[in-house]
Amino acid sequence: MPVYLWKGKNSYGDKRKGQLEANDEAAVYNHLKKIRITPSSVKQKPKDIFENIALFQPKVTVRDVVIFTRQLSTMIDAGLPLVQSLEILANQQENPTFKRTLREIKADVETGTTFADAMKKHPHVFDNLFCNMIEAGELGGILDTILGRLAVFMEKAMALKKKVKGAMTYPLICLCISIVILGVILIFVVPVFEAMFKDFGAALPVPTQMVVEMSNFVKHQIIYMVGGAFAVFYAFKRFYRTDYGRWKMDALSLKLPVAGELVMKVSVAKFSRTLGTMLQSGVPILEALNVVARTAGNKVIEMAVTRVADSISEGRSIAEPLEETGIFPSMVVQMVNVGESTGALDAMLAKIADFYDEEVDQAVDNLTAMIEPFMMVFLGGMIGGLVVAMYLPIFQLGNVVK
Numbered sequence: 001m002p003v004y005l006w007k008g009k010n011s012y013g014d015k016r017k018g019q020l021e022a023n024d025e026a027a028v029y030n031h032l033k034k035i036r037i038t039p040s041s042v043k044q045k046p047k048d049i050f051e052n053i054a055l056f057q058p059k060v061t062v063r064d065v066v067i068f069t070r071q072l073s074t075m076i077d078a079g080l081p082l083v084q085s086l087e088i089l090a091n092q093q094e095n096p097t098f099k100r101t102l103r104e105i106k107a108d109v110e111t112g113t114t115f116a117d118a119m120k121k122h123p124h125v126f127d128n129l130f131c132n133m134i135e136a137g138e139l140g141g142i143l144d145t146i147l148g149r150l151a152v153f154m155e156k157a158m159a160l161k162k163k164v165k166g167a168m169t170y171p172l173i174c175l176c177i178s179i180v181i182l183g184v185i186l187i188f189v190v191p192v193f194e195a196m197f198k199d200f201g202a203a204l205p206v207p208t209q210m211v212v213e214m215s216n217f218v219k220h221q222i223i224y225m226v227g228g229a230f231a232v233f234y235a236f237k238r239f240y241r242t243d244y245g246r247w248k249m250d251a252l253s254l255k256l257p258v259a260g261e262l263v264m265k266v267s268v269a270k271f272s273r274t275l276g277t278m279l280q281s282g283v284p285i286l287e288a289l290n291v292v293a294r295t296a297g298n299k300v301i302e303m304a305v306t307r308v309a310d311s312i313s314e315g316r317s318i319a320e321p322l323e324e325t326g327i328f329p330s331m332v333v334q335m336v337n338v339g340e341s342t343g344a345l346d347a348m349l350a351k352i353a354d355f356y357d358e359e360v361d362q363a364v365d366n367l368t369a370m371i372e373p374f375m376m377v378f379l380g381g382m383i384g385g386l387v388v389a390m391y392l393p394i395f396q397l398g399n400v401v402k
Contacts, residue, residue, distance in 0.1 A: 132287065132288075134150075160266065187218060268352070272332070286313060293306045
């Protein structure tokens with residue numbers, strides 16, 4: 001359906017403008033007449049030539065979906081019809097990709113498609129977890145409640161991801177800066193010293209000679225080094241996309257000395273929060289576990305949760321196969337067992353998630369505290385070592401003159 005841009009004045013003479021999705025201009029004039037707007041111009045909005053090219057379109061962020069979920073929950077709770085709520089949110093959406101997605105969902109809902117099925121047509125925006133919970137909310141008649149829970153869940157998941165990303169950003173920035181500094185020194189600074197050292201007429205100290213040879217190697221092989229780095233990165237990405245490669249790397253990430261503990265705590269927090277929210281919303285446990293497995297973000301955790309779902313389908317409890325995986329901490333297994341026995345598994349999972357959120361905070365602080373001195377020693381040792389190696393011949397200049 002085309003979109004029309006209009007300008008006009010209201011009954012008080014104030015200028016107004018906006019846009020409206022309608023079949024034709026006559027429908028736009030009729031709508032403006034109903035809301036007492038005297039139109040001065042109505043024209044069809046020009047189409048974006050890049051609208052069908054995904055490369056040139058902005059992506060829908062998690063923050064966009066969280067704000068939409070929160071606003072839709074408020075509107076539904078206030079008694080607004082779903083179609084009208086979607087229309088309002090689509091019109092006020094600044095992201096053109098998300099605006100187009102919401103309008104397509106609204107059009108599907110108007111034709112009789114369920115809200116969940118309409119969302120499933122856009123997996124790049126709404127994942128399986130979101131769609132399954134919306135479906136449970138529609139079936140139970142508690143869509144506003146489900147939307148509220150989804151908003152809270154996504155906000156906490158986004159905060160958790162932000163903490164972990166913040167912890168990893170600092171060392172990566174330091175590493176990149178150190179590589180750039182090292183490259184500048186070896187390519188531009190060391191050759192100047194090398195030219196000066198040739199006039200000394202004496203053998204260079206071993207550290208200085210090593211730095212000079214390293215500089216010559218980098219100058220002549222820099223193109224191959226950069227190309228090799230890109231080749232290794234590309235090969236790693238291809239390897240990680242395979243099931244075996246992803247499983248191997250995710251298993252390795254869980255065994256890292258300090259970061260492995262952080263990865264485990266993040267995975268447990270995400271597993272507990274996701275499963276607890278879905279069970280609280282009325283999603284059957286087998287369906288919930290399958291969704292949790294697909295959204296785990298770690299292949300080892302995904303396979304473990306899949307084995308738990310298979311065991312439950314055979315009539316077993318959730319705690320026993322969870323313990324047999326050997327991945328989840330014993331405290332989590334015991335709390336799940338208690339929650340299952342008392343019939344309050346969703347509440348117990350929420351407590352586990354809250355506990356591990358705090359554990360992640362502590363682990364991030366510990367990792368940051370450990371990385372900072374290590375990076376300072378690394379950078380200081382690298383730059384200081386190069387400077388000392390370059391000035392050793394100058395220190396020995398007196399002996400050379402004699």
